Amino acid sequence: MSEQSMQSITLGDVEVIRVVEWQGAFLPARALVPDSPAELWRENEDWLAPGHWEPESDRAVAALQTWVLRSGGRTVLVDTAVGNGRERPDSPAFHHWQGDFLGRLALAGVRPQDVDVVVNTHIHSDHVGWNTTDEAGQWVPTFPNAQYLLPAADDFHYGPKNAYGNGAREDDRLIYQDSIEPVHRTGQAVLWDGAHRIDAHLTLESAPGHTPGSSVLRLESGGDRAVFVGDLLHSPVQILAPSCNSCFCLDPAQAASSRRRVLERAADLRELVIPAHFGGAGAVEVRRAGEGFALERWAAY
Template sequence: MNDIVLGDVTITRVMEYFGSVEMSPATFFPESPDTAWRQHQSWLAPDFLDSETNGCRSALQTWVLRSEGKTILIDTGAGNHKERPYAPVWGHLNTDFLGNLARAGIAPEDVDVVVNTHLHVDHVGWNTRLRDRTWVPTFPNATYLMPRADFDFWNPANGHKTVFGRGNQNVFEDSVAPVHEDGRTVLWENSYRIDGNLTLDLAPGHTPGSSVVTLESGGDRALFVGDLLHTPLQFIEPDINSCFCEDPVQASATRRRLLGWAAEQHALVLPAHLAGHGAAEVAREDGRFVIKEWAPFDRV
């Protein structure tokens, strides 16, 4: 099953990629103790950890929401044919992502809104596609919602020094600027109401403009959290950050705050990169967060 319904919103999981990200836990999550990975290896492997290679496994997936008659995409993965010299795992891909969208009943022209939770290489790639030798918006009728803080931070003209170094090279030029120049972007600040069911709010730390989409419809709640978490180990060890977090202290505080809200509201938490069932509900037990239940999406 790749569709679930929460309140009046249908959520569809559309995959782009699943596999190794060519990083060990110690590299990807430098603050994480090796004992934590060993303690939880029985359930982290094989979906999130390759026990044989000690490599992290990750998914690129787009959450498709159908709400109030509109089709909304949350994050657009890595994209095809992109030049990524300092992020080679995401470079020169040739996936059937658009075919997967089509099998979910969605043509590019059907998309009304694209949400980029932040502007990292693996969240904006399908914003554009190559037509002849020009990058053009993949979703020609969509409004692209981008956090202004990230738009300014990742614009190479502004010369910001980043933890990511050159890992985002070419991304602004081929996946952000073309849709902005086409007049398709809304650069929002602080918060943004998408519709009666969905809101966007800043959740900084991973990047200055990292954001989350909150779904509140009927009695159901969900949080689409982008890169708030890269591994489910961060559900239960929320002070562990990835090596890509621009402000690790703020990232940990944001993670704890949002996981606390999710536990209190019985909200489903949907990160961008979890394989397996892709999402989970969390709870508090003895002052700690625990995974209460995995989402009913099919495992990948």
């Protein structure tokens, strides 16, 4: 495991702070992105290694991280990592996870009571875990003053009205119970669908496929643009081969369509692409290359 210190950039009037909870070798490369050819990784080893791929072990490098946005006088968190002490029997890497996420937020100058908005790009365990903390044996919202923005389609899919995704994994039921239901109980959950404007600089948009409610967050301020794409991308090889999905995508065809649409706009508008799990620099500009895309330059923190 490797760790990184706080990193930040300013886009227009918005400060973007990267808070890395963990970074290291994750799944075998083609277990994470099953349709990606082995030669695609080998031909791009010079820049994939070491931040995105370990050639020796053939394992993809991933990060668990949160993006802190200071926008319009408010503090916004984009995704909340894994969370401590969770029952995740289907996900051994996250089962009973223990990390110092709140300590790392503090290093970035963020106390739980300072957070105004929490964005969950989708409802997966490594995006909603720190929504809540264990207080005397009960899960309560970690950020007592925050509004939690949840994609309505995911809330329905994983919530009890849809029988936890029509018989999906046991983890899905547990995730909803310990990380989503508590913010509903306190009235802090806000469900949205289609699009949702947070402020003058930030807008959420649906990008389904990875999950039914998978979404992206667009930032536009001054002449700067960025798009936080959640799990539309797990590895940079998916920029080179956008038809290749991760092993976690529930609707592969829809996920590939959303990925291509978001990358096309990012290339045309010169948006900085900020995925949830990229290691290395963590954010990149893309350009069109024939029928696909290529990497232009990595973010300069």
